[in-house]
Amino acid sequence: MNCNVPTDIVFSFTGFAMRGGQTDTHHDGWGIAFFEGAGVRHFVDHEAAVSSPIAELIKRYPIKSKNVIAHIRKATQGVVALENCHPFVRELWGRYWVFAHNGDLKEFHPELDGAYRPVGSTDSERAFCYILQSLCRRFGDRRPERAALRAALGELTREIAAHGTFNMMLSSGGELYAHCSTSLHYLVRQYPFETARLSDEDVSVDFSQVTTPDDRVAIIVTQPLTTNEAWTAFAPGELKLFLDGMPQPEGYA
Amino acid sequence: MNCNVPTDIVFSFTGFAMRGGQTDTHHDGWGIAFFEGAGVRHFVDHEAAVSSPIAELIKRYPIKSKNVIAHIRKATQGVVALENCHPFVRELWGRYWVFAHNGDLKEFHPELDGAYRPVGSTDSERAFCYILQSLCRRFGDRRPERAALRAALGELTREIAAHGTFNMMLSSGGELYAHCSTSLHYLVRQYPFETARLSDEDVSVDFSQVTTPDDRVAIIVTQPLTTNEAWTAFAPGELKLFLDGMPQPEGYA
Numbered sequence: 001m002n003c004n005v006p007t008d009i010v011f012s013f014t015g016f017a018m019r020g021g022q023t024d025t026h027h028d029g030w031g032i033a034f035f036e037g038a039g040v041r042h043f044v045d046h047e048a049a050v051s052s053p054i055a056e057l058i059k060r061y062p063i064k065s066k067n068v069i070a071h072i073r074k075a076t077q078g079v080v081a082l083e084n085c086h087p088f089v090r091e092l093w094g095r096y097w098v099f100a101h102n103g104d105l106k107e108f109h110p111e112l113d114g115a116y117r118p119v120g121s122t123d124s125e126r127a128f129c130y131i132l133q134s135l136c137r138r139f140g141d142r143r144p145e146r147a148a149l150r151a152a153l154g155e156l157t158r159e160i161a162a163h164g165t166f167n168m169m170l171s172s173g174g175e176l177y178a179h180c181s182t183s184l185h186y187l188v189r190q191y192p193f194e195t196a197r198l199s200d201e202d203v204s205v206d207f208s209q210v211t212t213p214d215d216r217v218a219i220i221v222t223q224p225l226t227t228n229e230a231w232t233a234f235a236p237g238e239l240k241l242f243l244d245g246m247p248q249p250e251g252y253a
Numbered sequence: 254m255n256c257n258v259p260t261d262i263v264f265s266f267t268g269f270a271m272r273g274g275q276t277d278t279h280h281d282g283w284g285i286a287f288f289e290g291a292g293v294r295h296f297v298d299h300e301a302a303v304s305s306p307i308a309e310l311i312k313r314y315p316i317k318s319k320n321v322i323a324h325i326r327k328a329t330q331g332v333v334a335l336e337n338c339h340p341f342v343r344e345l346w347g348r349y350w351v352f353a354h355n356g357d358l359k360e361f362h363p364e365l366d367g368a369y370r371p372v373g374s375t376d377s378e379r380a381f382c383y384i385l386q387s388l389c390r391r392f393g394d395r396r397p398e399r400a401a402l403r404a405a406l407g408e409l410t411r412e413i414a415a416h417g418t419f420n421m422m423l424s425s426g427g428e429l430y431a432h433c434s435t436s437l438h439y440l441v442r443q444y445p446f447e448t449a450r451l452s453d454e455d456v457s458v459d460f461s462q463v464t465t466p467d468d469r470v471a472i473i474v475t476q477p478l479t480t481n482e483a484w485t486a487f488a489p490g491e492l493k494l495f496l497d498g499m500p501q502p503e504g505y506a
Contacts, residue, residue, distance in 0.1 A: 119291050
């Protein structure tokens with residue numbers, strides 16, 4: 001989720017968490033990270049999202065954030081263990097970066113120089129470490145302009161996606177990058193807000209009752225979360241940049 | 254807390270959290286990190302621990318861990334914000350390291366080379382980044398033997414403590430290092446277990462009912478948490494290494 005004002009994710013997470021063991025088979029752990037200023041609230045659990053007491057808290061406690069990345073895991077590489085749960089969090093350029101991956105990378109063993117090392121045993125954490133190391137090598141100790149960062153991430157995601165399926169999300173708080181390899185959809189909720197109905201549970205919310213006309217919220221997900229809204233599919237190989245609740249056109253800086 | 258078997262911290266945290274705004278004035282946020290294998294569950298909140306819904310969850314949900322570091326914050330440097338809440342988590346040598354600090358460092362602005370940069374604005378996070386950078390510079394990309402690491406941390410904590418008050422805890426999962434500048438106490442609970450009574454709330458627990466004879470748990474805290482147990486004060490300037498629920502003698506490796 002990427003928004004222009006701090007927004008809670010209770011509605012979307014309620015549907016999403018059902019896929020962690022109930023309406024889908026992603027039951028090998030889950031996690032969610034909320035940016036709050038430069039800080040991050042990071043929750044991970046190796047239990048299935050449908051039965052996790054921490055997931056229950058997230059559904060009841062409206063944490064407001066402009067950028068949230070959540071993940072439910074189906075173990076393809078790496079055992080079911082806390083250190084293998086996404087999203088992963090690392091620091092680069094004095095900011096926390098949050099990363100989650102849906103997919104599977106084959107024979108992906110990049111040379112890691114020690115600046116970022118995987119703690120767990122997933123292909124995903126290796127990819128995250130490789131991305132941060134590559135950004136660090138390319139741009140040194142200063143964060144580049146947005147256009148240069150976007151271009152670099154475009155190259156890196158193409159390179160990594162050559163090894164398999166690499167649907168991923170990455171954020172350091174302001175912007176959110178999403179790369180589609182096989183399946184990613186998004187939706188922008190903005191004025192005039194309407195009622196949305198979850199696909200995975202019998203829950204609806206009338207967003208016009210809980211928003212102001214200036215609010216804008218982008219939801220990006222592998223499979224659409226609601227039955228009555230128009231979701232847009234990403235093209236395979238596409239990297240989108242979301243800012244203030246909107247996908248930003250190519251060349252935006 | 255450092256233990257020889259995974260143990261929940263519900264009892265101690267219940268008393269400790271009261272000091273986050275009720276029986277003491279550390280109301281500017283709180284946090285707790287639980288190691289679980291190589292993974293870490295990390296909870297931070299800028300709300301006072303006594304009124305935080307997440308602290309409430311921790312009191313009710315028995316997360317079992319061999320190493321836990323918790324902190325309640327009284328802001329001395331840095332605003333009340335999520336990114337300034339302890340404990341902090343970073344990666345070194347392919348393991349997560351968790352750090353919390355009680356105290357205040359004056360004119361402590363070490364040169365940081367970019368490998369570890371503070372995200373927030375506390376003296377504490379600067380000290381943590383400096384420790385990790387120094388370990389990295391001294392030992393390169395391999396974790397040294399325990400004796401060498403302990404000696405290096407002894408030197409580093411002395412150097413940092415020269416800038417003010419530096420009661421701190423640091424762990425990468427197995428061992429827990431605790432440095433006392435002004436106030437730190439510890440206790441080892443082991444067979445035969447007895448009943449303990451919290452100082453900050455009217456709660457007792459009979460540990461003989463919830464333990465096995467082989468369990469051993471060290472609790473390290475700035476001020477004793479219970480009224481009827483014998484706490485041992487650290488000497489000022491002392492760095493202790495805890496492993497499997499016991500402080501380890503100097504020279505232990």
